[in-house]
Amino acid sequence: MIKSFLLVVLITCVSFCYADDGYRLWLRYDKITDAALLQQYRNQISSIYFEKQSSTLSTAKKELLTGLQGLLDKKIVDAKGSANSSIVISIKSSPGNNNNEGFQILSKGKQIFITASSDIGALYGVFHFLRLLQTHQSTRQVSITSTPRIQNRILDHWDNLNRTVERGYAGISIWNWHTLPDYIDQRYIDYARANASIGINGTVLTNVNANAIVLTKEYLVKVKALADVFRPYGIKVYLTAKFSAPVEIGGLKTADPLDASVQDWWKKKADEIYSYIPDFGGFLVKANSEGQPGPQTYNRTHVDGANMLADAVAPHGGIIMWRAFVYDVRVQKAEENFDSLNTNSKESSIASADRFKQAYAEFKPFDGKFRKNVLIQVKNGPIDFQPREPFSPLFGAMPHTPLAMEFQLTMEYLGQGTHLVYQAPLFKEVLNADTYANGKGSTVAEVIDGSLHNYSVTAMAGVSNIGSERNWTNHPFGQATWYAFGRLAWDHELTSEQIADEWIRQTFTNNSNAVTTIKKIMMASREAVVNYMTPLGLHHIMATGHHYGPGPWVDNLGRADWNPVYYHKADAYGIGFNRTATGSNALAQYQPQVQAQWNDSNTCDEKYLLWFHHVSWSHKMKDGKTLWNELCSKYQEGIDTVRWMQKQWNTVKNLIDDERFKQVQMFLNIQEKEAVWWKNACLLYFQTFSKMPIPPNVEKPNNTLDYYKNLKFPFAPGIGGNN
């Protein structure tokens, strides 16, 4: 009782605080500021009643009490029966439906009923109900039914055992392996709360560039400790499986997936893991890609490798997420073609080697060959999480093999830890893309949610942007992308605006001026980063290694397809990668209707122009400008948008807390500087080919190309060795 009282006092206070360090994310339960609405909520809500008990329901009850007592600033009674309780939480399990994570929120008279088929559904319902209050929705005539469209909604942590985070820009890993299992950081609990509140139900704890040591007993007891924390929140843990683990930690001479001793080792390892963690989710595997071992190391196929692991976890209900991000085996071919890449010929002579094509080429032939508990996890685009990519041609191309979507929340190519880029529009652009796999309207979303091909298992993964920074994501707006990922994995029909709206209200304020302004900034932010980094279909022109800043001139890396020049192919004639039939013919991997959208440089959506065409500097764009002038103008437009974002942000100064206001203000200054850097560096470099002047509407670079080429960032973040 005293504790509850203190809690109320605490939460009341926080609403008056002049500073917010961002730790609470969108789970801020400060007192409702709209007095009339507060009164209405208070009149309606004074008690709650949970019909059943379980660890998950106890978690739900604690959250609901904390939330209501904070938001309403009044003591809420934990009632003994449903008759007069304001909110009644029930589990109505129906036979064969106990995997249903959905919920219903229904008002009847003054009462509100949150009903679910499972305990976790009830927790999701509780979080959703709290969200209604946080976003100032009416609770009088509520009738909401919600069920996730995708089964496995997963965060992938590229976290190494030494706590570095590959492509992490928010401090180090929140997993403190050294002090586990004995020390349970409060962060682990709050991580679970945050994820459950947006429907995320899985977490891959370790980097896809894997370390076998996590599969040893010493580490499995640590993994178990985390799994025990996450279980009441409906979150399963997964690990990355290093394909060579049987050799590295098992003492075997081979990791050949067709070797019986190897198969046996994985089965026993799975049994061991499940003995610690009965609801272990399964493995995520990056095999035969960027130096990782895999079945091809033993002249076996992806099918051989994935199915072996699938068989090991199948008896326990586990799944295998096998990544389609592969570009290893064709190294030689790509290198053979490297000379031709450097000839600056009008038409590239390579027809076969194109990294764009490899995932499709390697996986499409295996459609239908994988075990039922295998998903192929495909990055949203064919290359690598660029500011804008066409959707991967694999989507729609494997009707008999469940495909999982992989988005990258951490902003490796989007300004890393300091740029404001709300990624929901990027996610939606991909999800809404039409594959035409079963005719018009066969969207990527319908592939992923299983409805198009009747997949029996579905998944969406987001590469985490979470780290040890107090506010989790370094940039306060990184939280919005995490939030949007969870919400879209639950329901991909939500719009970016809807998600932004509810995130802002929960995270900052319900003040309508602030909500409107911040939403405008967020909605403009993704196109801004495309424009100031890679407009018109440019891609993969970043600096080497850390990927921080521009490096379109890089041409000396060990593999052809690591070099920016491989991707933009700028020459005296023009710029862009010819992926039509006269080039690499990657376009042929799409359905004819998709090809038709993109295969003519005169009709191709200009957003994708340089993805598919090598066009001349004088190419006439739809607005009448030359390609060169359009390119210059787009870079300038990106900068101008950032400056507009700065001005807009300044108007919310007194509408939100001072601490986060200043943080974002400082970050926007960095973003503006770096947008100018991208424009200057890229235009000065491309100008060496176009030989054309920078048009008058575009600011002249204030440094030389050599200046930009010589910038060095030996300690840029995000390149943690997994040693």
Place this chain on the structure above:
Amino acid sequence: MIKSFLLVVLITCVSFCYADDGYRLWLRYDKITDAALLQQYRNQISSIYFEKQSSTLSTAKKELLTGLQGLLDKKIVDAKGSANSSIVISIKSSPGNNNNEGFQILSKGKQIFITASSDIGALYGVFHFLRLLQTHQSTRQVSITSTPRIQNRILDHWDNLNRTVERGYAGISIWNWHTLPDYIDQRYIDYARANASIGINGTVLTNVNANAIVLTKEYLVKVKALADVFRPYGIKVYLTAKFSAPVEIGGLKTADPLDASVQDWWKKKADEIYSYIPDFGGFLVKANSEGQPGPQTYNRTHVDGANMLADAVAPHGGIIMWRAFVYDVRVQKAEENFDSLNTNSKESSIASADRFKQAYAEFKPFDGKFRKNVLIQVKNGPIDFQPREPFSPLFGAMPHTPLAMEFQLTMEYLGQGTHLVYQAPLFKEVLNADTYANGKGSTVAEVIDGSLHNYSVTAMAGVSNIGSERNWTNHPFGQATWYAFGRLAWDHELTSEQIADEWIRQTFTNNSNAVTTIKKIMMASREAVVNYMTPLGLHHIMATGHHYGPGPWVDNLGRADWNPVYYHKADAYGIGFNRTATGSNALAQYQPQVQAQWNDSNTCDEKYLLWFHHVSWSHKMKDGKTLWNELCSKYQEGIDTVRWMQKQWNTVKNLIDDERFKQVQMFLNIQEKEAVWWKNACLLYFQTFSKMPIPPNVEKPNNTLDYYKNLKFPFAPGIGGNN
């Protein structure tokens, strides 16, 4: 006005919070809980008046208003004159005394006067006054005059530019070099507040294992940004100077300190630094030690190296802190003697090679040869921050060269991030040690504060235990050691108990049961760690590399003096390092009176026995036990003390906030486990020599020696590469 009001509300609330994440350290300004005292303070204090203005005084005013409004839960008026102000802050500068950082707090009638000779003195006075309130002292009859005994009170950060922290156990570096200078983390400001509150006035930002890149322009503008934040708080920034910087970043062919171009490079570099940071403190240098370059690389001396740097910074008022932690040049000699170390002979044959002796041997001959702005920075003991060491024989041996004390706050050898060890008793033991340099009563403290030898410049350095963890130090009690370091650097006459008392009251509670109990735990903690790790004068028997856990058996490292066997010399006869005249004769580096204390194994203080003597397993101890039985009993005593600490801690459960209570409880569980680990591993190993049974009062090890030898910790924290 509104902001102040909100501030009051905030601070009021916090006092009711059920959880405290530890971020505020000892600067918690929660409402005074003693109602009578609160009323008394409120009656006395309603307004403040600052007679002058400056950035430091504005900082002081903000802190005083925040603190008073929080503690008293009332609006405090920023008055326009002194006549009726409750607190009057004045600067009375006296000619030639503007370096005086001291302050006076004097009550006259109902008024309180805080008077100083400098702005920073006023800030220190303000913090001290707030401390009086935080610790529930009377403010009615106050007459306090306080002046620091040591001029330069400095934290040394072993922080690398890639944010790893060498020997750091609290996350990564709080310096986010990547986002500096544009992004100013709130932590930088709170770091400055915390340090100023305990009188720390300098910070060495970078690791002694230095990287020259911090001296490039790109990084100096980042250093400047931090210096600008710290300046109002009286904190100077220092950097570590990589001796080879003129070659690495200057393009010179040599870093020879007698080369004119090298001297010129450093002068110009110093000029450049001071152009950014006019009050730059100077350089800390680790030269010719553990692989670092130095003057000996060019056949020059420490004097040549230090004086060159001193000349570069002297025109700007900078100082050089040249570390005496050297053990490089005698590698060969030590290795020559390595065979003899492994003979397990009763008397070691090495008389010359003893790492113990090297600092004295190298530096004593140079006494008086250094420039006036050079200090030689000496670790407290002759080896390396062990749980207990005799004081370094250099203290008292260099009357003509200022010696700075170097303590290690980060607990490399004291349980690292998870053990509760309050280090003030360790610091005091060293400071109170009598060097007999000028006869009886020539304490180390008097050497360091300059009073014994009339040093014109004085310094005390603490190797920081601060990292990115929300509570700064990982273990909440790490904060106490940071606090104690600052307080002792200001006034080494304070007792460990006094400092613990005021820290507990500020950090946790004024509840007298809690204060008494927590103080007992803290005061017992240092002897506990000595007993469960290295009792009776054992030292340097930790595991290799990460130094986590015991490794007394290690005998295969590249250098003799890296191996634990070099230090304990256990053999069939006995154990310990003979440093008397029949051994390495390191004792001869001390004054005769000190030698007399330690040179007879029958009269030597048993705390130091094995530091100086190789004694038989059957050696009769003062309590009548054999050495072996005493050793076993001491290990057990260490464990028993930790278990007692656990029980004591459990009694404060409802007297402090739940979050920190649980944190410490979990950490104590780890500490108990690890104490048992140390005992088992060490006794099982030493038993292979003693062949004696573990006595009945000591718990039998529940694992084999091989088990302990085979433990591996590939990802133990604290070994960050400075790459």
